[in-house]
Amino acid sequence: MDSQARIRENMRHIQAFEAKPNPKPLAETAVTRGFEKVAFPKLVAELSGNNPIVRQKALLAARELLTSPINLVQCVAAGATPAIVALLQDPDEVTRGYAAGTLVLLACKEVGTRDLVQHGGMEALAQALEDECETVRDNAYSAFIEATRFDWTRRALEGLQVVLPRIMELVLLEVQEAPQRAQQGLAVLYACTQVRRNADVLTQLIDTSVAIPRLAELLDPELPEPVRHSAAELLGALASREDAKIQAVQVGSVPLLLGVCSPRSHVAFATAAVAALSAITIRREGKYAVVEAEGGCEALTSVLDPTNEQLCINAMTAICNVAEAPEAREILAECGAAPKLQRIFEGAVSEPLKRSAAQAIRQCRFKHLPYEVLPGAPPLVAE
Numbered sequence: 001m002d003s004q005a006r007i008r009e010n011m012r013h014i015q016a017f018e019a020k021p022n023p024k025p026l027a028e029t030a031v032t033r034g035f036e037k038v039a040f041p042k043l044v045a046e047l048s049g050n051n052p053i054v055r056q057k058a059l060l061a062a063r064e065l066l067t068s069p070i071n072l073v074q075c076v077a078a079g080a081t082p083a084i085v086a087l088l089q090d091p092d093e094v095t096r097g098y099a100a101g102t103l104v105l106l107a108c109k110e111v112g113t114r115d116l117v118q119h120g121g122m123e124a125l126a127q128a129l130e131d132e133c134e135t136v137r138d139n140a141y142s143a144f145i146e147a148t149r150f151d152w153t154r155r156a157l158e159g160l161q162v163v164l165p166r167i168m169e170l171v172l173l174e175v176q177e178a179p180q181r182a183q184q185g186l187a188v189l190y191a192c193t194q195v196r197r198n199a200d201v202l203t204q205l206i207d208t209s210v211a212i213p214r215l216a217e218l219l220d221p222e223l224p225e226p227v228r229h230s231a232a233e234l235l236g237a238l239a240s241r242e243d244a245k246i247q248a249v250q251v252g253s254v255p256l257l258l259g260v261c262s263p264r265s266h267v268a269f270a271t272a273a274v275a276a277l278s279a280i281t282i283r284r285e286g287k288y289a290v291v292e293a294e295g296g297c298e299a300l301t302s303v304l305d306p307t308n309e310q311l312c313i314n315a316m317t318a319i320c321n322v323a324e325a326p327e328a329r330e331i332l333a334e335c336g337a338a339p340k341l342q343r344i345f346e347g348a349v350s351e352p353l354k355r356s357a358a359q360a361i362r363q364c365r366f367k368h369l370p371y372e373v374l375p376g377a378p379p380l381v382a383e
Contacts, residue, residue: 039065040065040071040074040075040077040078040080041078043058043061043062043065043075043078043080044078044079044080044083046058046061047059047062047080047083047084047087048083048086052090052092052095055087055090055095056092056094056095056098059084059087059095059098059099059101059102060098062075062080062084062102063101063102063105066102066105066106066112067105069109072105072106072109072111072112073111075106076106076111076112076115080106081106081112081115081116081118081119081121082119084099084102084103084106085099085103085116085119085120085121085124087099088100088103088124088125088127088128088136089124093131093132093133093135093136096128096131096133096136097133097135097136097139100125100128100135100136100139100140100142100143101135101139101142103116103121103125103139103140103143104139104142104143104146106143107143107146107147107153108146110150110152113146113147113150113152113153114152116147116153117152117153117156122147122153122156122157122160122163123160123163125140125143125144125147126160126163126166126167128140129141129144129166129167129170129185130170134178137178137181138180138181141181141184141185141188142184144184144188145184145187145188145191148188148191148192149191151195151196154191154192154194154195154201155195157192158192158195158200158201158204161204164189164192164201164204164205164209165204165205165208165209167185167188167189168185168189168205168209168211168214169209170185171185171186171189171214171218172214172217172218175218175223175227179223179224179226179227180226182218182227183224183226183227183229183230186218186227186230186231186233186234187230189205189211189234190230190233190234190237193205193234193237193238194237202238202240202241202244205238206238206241206243206244206247211234211238212235212238212244212247212248212251212253213247213251215231215234215235215238215253216235216248216251216252216253216256218231219231219232219235219253219256219257220256221256221259225266225269228260228269229266229268229269229272232257232260232269232272232273232275232276233272233275233276235248235253235257235276236272236275236276236278236279239276239279239280240279242283245279245280245282245283245285245286246283246285248276248280248286249280249283249285249286249289250285253276253280254277254280254286254289254290254293254296255289255293255294255296257273257274257276257277257280258273258277258290258293258295258296258299258300259299260273260274261273261274261277261299261300261302261303261315262299262302262303263302263303263305267308267311270303270311271308271310271311271314274300274303274311274314274315274318275314277290277300277314277318278314278315278317278318278321281318281321281322282321284325286321287321287322287324287325287328288325288327290318290322290328291322291325291327291328291331296322297319297322297328297331297332297335297337298331298335300315300318300319300322300337301315301319301332301335301336301337301340303315304316304319304337304340304341304344306344306347306348306353309350309352309353312344312353312356313352313353313356316341316344316356316357316359316360317356317359317360319332319337319341319360319363319364320356320359320360320363323360323363323364323366324363329363329364329366332364333364337360337364338361338364338365341357341360341361341364342357342361344357345357345358345361345375345376354376355376357375358374358375358376358377359374361375362374362375
């Protein structure tokens, strides 16, 4: 190696190991990734920090972590839930919106909802439903939708006593300006009625919040279909109680539900409406409300289509209930229910469809006691 080459090599060595100034410090609002478990306590500290920009960035970082089930568990263990719940009260509306949106991801898993309930998340989300910022309200409703998929959360909402009646009131306030939020509120209430032993939930909705007449208002044909659909579902759930059936008739919900019973209606909406009718018509008042409604029996007959099995079963259940009124049997005969039911019975490919058709046929043909043998059943053998 010649002298020039050695000089150049020596210069490179000096440059490589010479003293350099300290790295430029990061900005206070910079959020960097942690390593493994270091990330989770650091995240919680940043969520609780004093800088609003850091808090917002930390919420976005939390969303990235919460998409992984393993990371979600570690976030919960590190104490992220109370830190996020506290940010629902942040003075900045952007931060509140981010916090509510992050809780949507947390509520997707049962471990997240349990931690949310334990740290007062349901009460905080209920307050967020009335936030002045629409984004916060949207995200809070979405978080409730996710959380109420779990029985644990439904029980917690039931125990709070005041949240479910308040959601019913908010639905009526939101329905004109934000029908999507109104529909989500009704979906939350319906989910809460699906708990086993739901007597307390029904009491809060039927008695405390006077839900039956309000749901009749929400069946108004002028309102968007998703709202009416959810109202019909909730009305059907509440009509499992006897006095609710009577109230539903008194407030005029039967004609509104019959108006949905048409092949032109969306199948899911019609299925929910007919399910509500099948619950209401268990009572004598409900049967005669259908009989007295213009075209009531014809509407039920029009949706006897076995291609939509659940809708067809619901309609046959309602027809079976209504046919206990003698006047209804005459009207059903005039509108051609018998041949439709017979075709469904003969061509049924599932046992629930066949049995429902058999029950409806026997009830429509009833003239006097004792009842005839159920169609399709073996004949009685005399002793």
